[in-house]
Amino acid sequence: MTAYETSFNGAALSDLPSFDPDVLSLHNRLHRRVADWHGVLRGQPMRVQWACGRDVDQPCVSVALMIGQTLVELRVPEPLFERSGMTWQPGSAIDRQNEALLLEQAWLGWIEPLEAILGEPLQVVPWDADPTARCLGVSLEVHTADFPAARVELRMNSAAADHVAALLERHAMPDHGALNALRLVMSAEAGHAPLRVDEVRSLAPGDVVMLDTLPDDQVRLRIGQHLQAYARRSGRSLEWCGPWRGSDPDLSAVTHLNRNDAMNEPTVTPDLDVSLDALPLTLVCQLGSVELTLEQLRAMAPGTLLPLASSGQDEVDLMVNGRRIGRGELVRIGDGLGVRLLGFNAP
Structure with a gap:
């Protein structure tokens, strides 16, 4: 094994922003993605984006605002x-x-609705240089009609930040919109069979393998390696039943490795081929796939029909370790379900 050494001059990092580790957790609680808040400024609709991630880059006026008994500083652009x-x-x-x-009178259009939401009074008070360091801050972006967006910075000490973060967690609506258009592919699985390497190797076209399935021949839906939901087959579609509440039946077949094992002395085995032949695998029968956006996935309700992309009514892809190794055909075995092997991929 070859080791590579990397060196750097610590001075190169001196210009990077620094965070006090004691307040990092508070900082992250303040910088949560939440839905925009809508209010009124001078009779005009106003939209406020929380934690916009951009610094205020113009002359500002310091405004002291009491939220209940907590004092915060608003740095408001002129x-x-x-x-x-x-x-x-x-x-x-x-x-x-x-x-x-x-x-305060000029801002009543947004102060009063916000008071009703928070259940605490908001009051503009005379600014007085606070000896308590305002070590935490978050940027807001205020949008009003016919004007460019204005960035406002909210500054506070640790105690005030804890109070503001608690209000956020209690009253702010999470923002799911940023990734709503993200497209996700869910695989639809009819069943699986735990096999060893030597058993998979011995399979030939025409062989039939008994499958472990969900009750009533329900279909498991996965994103990646994570079991997410289950559905029923309905012709060429799947009928969404809901999120999966049970344990993943495949987990028992997963071999957990200790990353420190590679650093230990190798253990002597009588025959490496014999050990590899006994390695547990899971043969998965994949019916096809369903592509949805994150927004569609959030809106799924029992009974929703999903079009299934597949090449045949009863044909399935044979998958091992996430790789397609061949094709099969679903068959009945008594009251259960099995798969007849049609062929394997060329090596």
């Missing part, structure tokens, strides 16, 4: 004050009581 209907230009912070009252 153009957003104009959209709020403010007739005066603030300084670097809203630090006077009358300014705080005027701004």
